[in-house]
Amino acid sequence: MADNGDDESQYRIKGGDYVVLKRGEIFKAVQIQPKKKVIFEKQWFFLDNAVGHLYSTTFEIGSGGVLQLRKLRDAESSTDAKEAGTDNRNIVDDGKSQKLTRDDIEMLKEQGLKGQEIIQQLIDNSSTFRDKTGFSQDKYIKKKKKKYENTVTILKPSCRILAMMYQGREPGKIRHLRYDTLAQMLTLANIHAGSKVLVFDTCAGLVLGAVMERMGGYGSVIQMYPRGEPVRAGVESFGFPAHFRDTLHGFPICHVNALLAGTLDTTAKDPSAGRAFFFLNKSLRNRVKVLTSCFFFQAQEKKVKQEEKRKKLAAAAALLEGRNADGLVIASQYQPCPVLMGLLKFLSPSRPFVVYSQHKEPLIECYTKLKEHGGTVGVRLTDTWLRHYQVGFKL
Amino acid sequence: MADNGDDESQYRIKGGDYVVLKRGEIFKAVQIQPKKKVIFEKQWFFLDNAVGHLYSTTFEIGSGGVLQLRKLRDAESSTDAKEAGTDNRNIVDDGKSQKLTRDDIEMLKEQGLKGQEIIQQLIDNSSTFRDKTGFSQDKYIKKKKKKYENTVTILKPSCRILAMMYQGREPGKIRHLRYDTLAQMLTLANIHAGSKVLVFDTCAGLVLGAVMERMGGYGSVIQMYPRGEPVRAGVESFGFPAHFRDTLHGFPICHVNALLAGTLDTTAKDPSAGRAFFFLNKSLRNRVKVLTSCFFFQAQEKKVKQEEKRKKLAAAAALLEGRNADGLVIASQYQPCPVLMGLLKFLSPSRPFVVYSQHKEPLIECYTKLKEHGGTVGVRLTDTWLRHYQVGFKL
Amino acid sequence: MSFVEYSDFIQDGDVAIVYLGHESMMPVKVQKGAQTQTRYGVLRHSTDLIGRRYGSKVTCSKGGWVHVLHPTPELWTVTLPHRTQILYTTDIATITMMLELKPGSVVCESGTGSGSLSHAILRTIAPTGHLHTVEFHQQRAEKVAEEFKEHRVDHLVTVRNQDVCKDGFGVTGVADAVFLDIPSPWEAVRHAKAAMKKHGGRVCSFSPCIEQVQRTCEALADQGFEEISTIEVLLRVHDVRTISLPVPDFGSDPSAQTEPDAAEKTAPASAPIQDTVAMKATVPPREIPGHTGYLTFATKPRTS
């Protein structure tokens, strides 16, 4: 149980790693690739120099986009001891208090001054800084810091960080799922190692990745996906060890009815034609050949890959056939009611499920339907309210 | 502008006053009536002794329900200097820590011990009190105080106090209108002295009273009420000066269409038959006599009162006829959309209105209708979130 | 027009609120012969504004139109020129009720800031109340006094340019309510007490940080204030929209018996039709509404 052997390797940044860049409250997920230009917060740089360093290290972006270790100093206390006024009464906001012009600042930047140094220049050239109260001074420094600092911290990805990243950068892609909501979902669905969990996620794969993180490579996750290929961009960003992939399965929901009816044929050459195949098989036998041959031409060049896909579909179908999943998580822009009613059939009795929607109204419909349908207990429609508190500012 | 002459009489409790009783966070509105038994927080007493004292005075309930001035002492610091443990580790919750039995406590009460004294007895007889932390001790005292103290404070009513009272005592009666919501409504409707405001209030008259308080007896308020008599219990509790009554008008909404059509006959003997009269007048003349004579018998004994009512209706109708109201406030369990669309016609251009509903869904309908209908700008559907903070507990 | 009394028609010298669109408004000082540039073109005051009814739809030179609204303290709050951080209507509404303001109330306020709260107070205490407002920043005090005049509420208010923590409110024993929005409210608590009526009254302090709240609560308790209570009120705006939800396609149901022809019609096999359902919904605020500040209320008891 002790941190024996100090196996540091797991904490070191390696080439090919999926990492998260951080500055202040801004995050961005990237992969470490040699000589790959990365753009973050309007600055570009290369991550090559980060390889071999420990995770959570903060770098400065040097000229030519080269990362350098930030000199050790306390970022918070580095601005010279402040002389503060007692109130802001004498400050006339005439826009003339800063003597440096925009051009001056650009020149300082070109001279290679670091963010910290530029801020000190701004303070020295502000006619009102000394008259501001301590509180106003702090606010000023913070604002300028955000604008001129050029450091970046490299983090190991986690559900917490990626959820916050998506919420800040691309809320639309994750259907406005907040991280506090995701936290509730994972707990309320009792996601844990060794179980079999169904996930219907059109939130960029963030929810799927979060479920996989909580399962730690034990058990199986079946992604139920609508039309086309499953969305898994978010899963990549977690940078899971390779063996996690073995626990992840995909099943296109357009096969659900066939699977339930016992008519899904996973021996078909092209599983993406499965639906058409099955259907026509029963009712339009004369058109089958046309269609399958049509699919066949496309399939020729992808034969090996298709065969792999077929096997995977068969494996997913086998997992589903017992209708004994331990958990069901739905998070999408789809009408939740039919999605839930369709997938609930695969759940074992006495197992939790959770459905997320950006809107309350479709969940009211879903709730009503569940109550009418019966067979579920403890159904609740909830949301959470997250508040941040700024604590510790000393007067 | 100075507090000249120190006119204390306005601050003294008089017989017939509407007052609010307060203990802790519990409120109750009552009228001061001679020898009238009042029940508050499971105790009964008489308010006679309160007359002549200043508002905001705290009384103790003596034997026989007689109010006595509470001896001056700081209620918060009156329990003897506490000896506190550093944590609760040694406290076993076995239900045996209190040596006084329920019977003992009843006996103490009968001996005439005051709440404060009973609490001290409880502390003295608790084997674990001294071992509790300061925080736990405070909690204990607070809990016991609530149970055994028998003081009551008499307050002058105000919108703030009555809104909090209804919210705590009878939220159903005011359609679960919270005081923070009422505050928003009064401000967003720009209620102020000298204007003409329409109020549709089935929240016990609380909203109507709040509007009247804000108008201070200047201008006019027209209560638009559905079927039967207008609900005004809440207005009574405000204890407004008599002249405020002159600014309050009532108009039954069943006459609205007639008024708009210019066919409302306020010379009718019985205005409560107005709707039937008007209606039948147009289409079923042969039944009119039967119906009006039927009303007539009832009306005989109330002739004077009816005449007064008729005059009042005529006055309200006159105020409405200009269709130039300055504000419109709707707060009820009625479907808000038709209420709003019906009453909006009486509002001057460029005047605010506000509609409250306990539920969001009917307001979505209302919002949609307003947008379709046109003629309004700045429509927003909002709610507020009120948080209390416990501040100042010293560690 | 006045901020405490409605008029029906726009007159020379009025301040009118030009409503350009959702959340886009501007205040205009109406002056004979003057013009105002809007994004829809020019508004000519003499022809487009003066003499017209408040609420009118006015066509601008470029053919676009605007609504001209009667000013209210609430419209002023969202259109006023910011010279400081201001208080918004959600907090203002709460302050107004919790301070028990009504016609005739005498109120002390500091700082005046940009006058956002002051106008709301004046609206509520008119026609018989009075506001004593103290602003330590001279330029701001002068500017707001000028606005009170333009808004025809100057008879209801006294503006003092002084330091409330040092010099107090300039009045004693007159106020029913006191409001503080200053960096160190605890330094002004004794002045608040002195300004208030002997019988008592209500006080409110607004602070963004909990540490300020704590010191203020301590000072209030030390000065004998009662019913000390700190709250925060947040506003959520619900945007009403028609949302469109895709319906999942689980494939055709083989247990449902269909005629060959019917099946062909409903499922054309190659390109499944994407069905959606539409419903009215409110879009929740993307961000949890922002913290403005804590409101601490207390009651001053009777003092002798």
Add this chain to the structure above:
Amino acid sequence: MSFVEYSDFIQDGDVAIVYLGHESMMPVKVQKGAQTQTRYGVLRHSTDLIGRRYGSKVTCSKGGWVHVLHPTPELWTVTLPHRTQILYTTDIATITMMLELKPGSVVCESGTGSGSLSHAILRTIAPTGHLHTVEFHQQRAEKVAEEFKEHRVDHLVTVRNQDVCKDGFGVTGVADAVFLDIPSPWEAVRHAKAAMKKHGGRVCSFSPCIEQVQRTCEALADQGFEEISTIEVLLRVHDVRTISLPVPDFGSDPSAQTEPDAAEKTAPASAPIQDTVAMKATVPPREIPGHTGYLTFATKPRTS
């Protein structure tokens, strides 16, 4: 059955959750021959429980029926015997994510209290993690250790009966995450740091009062913790109901031309019919959801 692994069938020795109705549940230790009294009558373990599938509907002696559910940490949280104030699922879910718990995490916790959070931690860190939980109250420490055994998670947890502020967690340099729910968390911050891995990790402190939060934040900053952030998470439960709204009656509209007969039918004059419309709506929580506590999170950076 175990709290970290599902089973399909109820067995002797299991802890099952008997679901009696909305928000009414009780945990039952399943024992051959035993009986449990419910408000719907007696449950005979041998015949009514053992061997049946979790999720089954079981008929009690009085003819009423209950559902028997597989235990989860969340069901345990709402049914466990309270020996202290407990943490609820809303906070627990937030703590689990913000501490970055997952299978294999080593976690330190104090106090153990009634074990509400402990069970949720164990569920998440199984099968390869470990929980070191410290409880200063001896009776509670013994009781919770007994429950861990009954719930078949005792191999994942070490319970220590000591004072975390004085004696720490009993381990050094092993924890990925530390959770504190004690009256003076600031006194345990240095122990939290010592218990954590050299590489760093996450810490959380739960406190009901903001003053405790402040002292904890100070201690965390003093000890070099970073990303210190305090949040509060509140749960709102929306009750779905069919509401019925009366429709206002503005009287008949004289502008609408009607035939005498039709009019008679629709408006019988004397007793106007009260029309209502029905719609599905959620009833907002009557009270703003209650404050439980503030959650302060921080990151321990790498230490040498």
